[in-house]
Amino acid sequence: MSIMDAISGLLVSNDNLDIISNNIANASTIGYKSRKPIFFNIFSHSFYSNSTKGNGVGISNIVQNFNNGMLxxxxxxxxxxxxxxxxxxxxxxxxxxxxxxxxxxxxxxxxxxxxxxxxxxxxxxxxxxxxxxxxxxxxxxxxxRDTFILKEKPTSSITLKTILNSNTDLTKKTDNSNENVSESKDYKTYFNIYNKAGKKEKIEISFNKIKTNTWMVNIKSQDFINNSNKKNIDTSFELKFNSNGELTSDKIFNIKSENSKYENITLNLTDTIEQSDVDNSWEQYSQDGHSKGSLKAFNISPNGEIIGTYSNEEVKVIGQxxxxxxxxxxxxxxxxxxxxxxxxxxxxxxxxxxxxxxxxxxxxxxxxASNVDLNKELINMIIAQRNYQSNAQSFKTEDKIISTLINLR
Structure with missing residues (x-):
């Protein structure tokens, strides 16, 4: 009977209006995803006829729209x-x-x-x-909780890239050897490191050309620089280069210390090169130590890393x-x-x-923001309302026909 078709249309139209109303209600809900019904038609097959007859409508599924909302x-x-x-x-x-x-x-x-x-x-x-x-x-x-205070960390590794002038003159002095030996420092610079107590200290790194393609590296701590009796750090080693200015000797060295207040420190000179007609200079320096600090702010990167900035100017990944x-x-x-x-x-x-x-x-x-399109939802509401009214009219018409048949004499 067509009255059952009309009833199914009324029920489905009512459900559709509920879904649309929910979308509209959540138009300002952060992260909300709009939903829409999927309709399917219902057919009945008569046992005495090969024809199929429409028997109404139903909702097979409610699809969620996961398109991005506006940021x-x-x-x-x-x-x-x-x-x-x-x-x-x-x-x-x-x-x-x-x-x-x-x-x-x-x-x-x-x-x-x-x-x-x-x-x-x-x-x-x-x-x-x-x-x-x-x-x-x-x-x-x-x-x-454990990221608000950053504990001190002593320096254990230093990386330095230096460019040395291969044309640096050798200062000659007479000795029993046939080699030219430098009497003065050709290049000297200072960097900061941290001891086990997290205190910043200065070290001096100097490069002395002792012969062609060979340099002596000297490292001294601040106490030694200030002529203290405590020789905390005072070590040296040779660097050898080939004719192309590439290091051929060891590239990573252990810095010796006579004081237990320092961590065992390695110096990495892998990228140090020798070139002609350039000023002696350093391009990159890094060390892994720092003093104690407190978290000042944190930011979240596009890959989800939580990056903390500390009062000691350290920047650390503190979460993911x-x-x-x-x-x-x-x-x-x-x-x-x-x-x-x-x-x-x-x-x-x-x-x-x-x-x-x-x-x-x-x-x-x-x-x-919600990905609900209000204009589209309002149009859908008008359509759903018209569907509801049309099905209601079908129901009323069928009701009149039944009443007429009942009152026949």
């Missing part, structure tokens, strides 16, 4: 958006895993990064950053936000609070670093 700048450090694919992975108080595109996060009193519902954002903490990443869900809530994605995100189960949970149909969770292996990028100080 809105907020200027807030823990407001995060995602460009393209990926979800933030959060844990509730019972340890259940959820996923969200809503990047409104904050620090709780224990320095955990949480969302507005108090769920913990997961990733890698500073003590686990070197661990191999896998999909075994071995991630933990990101906690910044990791994203999750699914083969079939449309089958994720929507939940209250801008959340989804995995289902059997959504496929296995894949965890990775933002910007790699198909994952989208994290955008700091921004939020992803």
């Amino acid at each position: 809105v700048e907020t200027g807030r450090d823990l407001d995060l958006g995602i460009i393209e694919e990926g979800f933030f992975r959060v844990l509730d108080s019972q340890g259940n895993i959820h996923y969200t595109r809503d990047g409104q996060f904050l620090l709780d009193r224990n320095k955990n990064i949480i969302n507005m519902q108090g769920m913990y954002l997961t990733g890698k903490n500073i003590s686990h950053l070197q661990n191999t990443l896998d999909n075994s869900s071995n991630l933990t809530p990101i906690n910044l 936000i990791l994203l999750s994605k699914f083969i079939n995100p449309e089958k994720l189960q929507p939940e209250s609070g801008n959340l989804w949970s995995a289902t059997r149909e959504s496929g296995k969770e894949n965890i990775g670093m933002a910007g790699s292996n198909g994952f989208g990028f994290v955008t700091p100080r921004t939020l992803e």
Whole structure:
């Protein structure tokens, strides 16, 4: 009977209006993804006839639209958006895993990064950053408590790139050898290192040309420079170059110290070269020590790294936000609070670093707005309303026909 067709049309149109209304209601909800129904027609087959007869309409599925919403700048450090694919992975108080595109996060009193519902954002903490990443869900809530103070670190490695002038004159002096020996320092410079107490100290590194393609490197500590009786660091070694200015001798050296206040220090001169007609100079210097510092600020990079800036001018990676994605995100189960949970149909969770292996990028100080198109939803509402009215009219017409048949005499 056509009355049943009309009823199914009324029910489906009502469901469609509910979905559209929900989309419109969430037009300002951060990270919300619009939804639309998939309709299917229903046919019945008569046992006495080969013809098929329409028997109404139903909704086979509700599809979620995971296209990106517009990114809105907020200027807030823990407001995060995602460009393209990926979800933030959060844990509730019972340890259940959820996923969200809503990047409104904050620090709780224990320095955990949480969302507005108090769920913990997961990733890698500073003590686990070197661990191999896998999909075994071995991630933990990101906690910044241990990053607010950066402990002092003594210098253990120095890397220096120096350019030496191969035409530097040798200062001659008479001795029993046939070689020319320099009596004065050809090039001298100063750098800072840190002892075991985190105190900054100065060292002197000088390069003396002693013969063709051969230089003597001398390293002295500040105490020795100041003529103290304590010779904390005073060591030297030779550098030998070939005719092309490339090092042929050892490139990495141990700096000897007579004082236990220093860490064992290595000096890496691998990139040091000898050239003609250039000034003696250094191009690059780095050392791995620093004094104690406190966290002043942190920023989040597009690959999800949390980068801390400290009062001692050190910049360190202090955490790592990791994203999750699914083969079939449309089958994720929507939940209250801008959340989804995995289902059997959504496929296995894949965890990775933002910007790699198909994952989208994290955008700091921004939020992803709802991807609801209000103009489109209003048009859909008008169409759904017309469908509802038309089905209601069909119902009324069928009702009149039945009434007429009942009242026949």
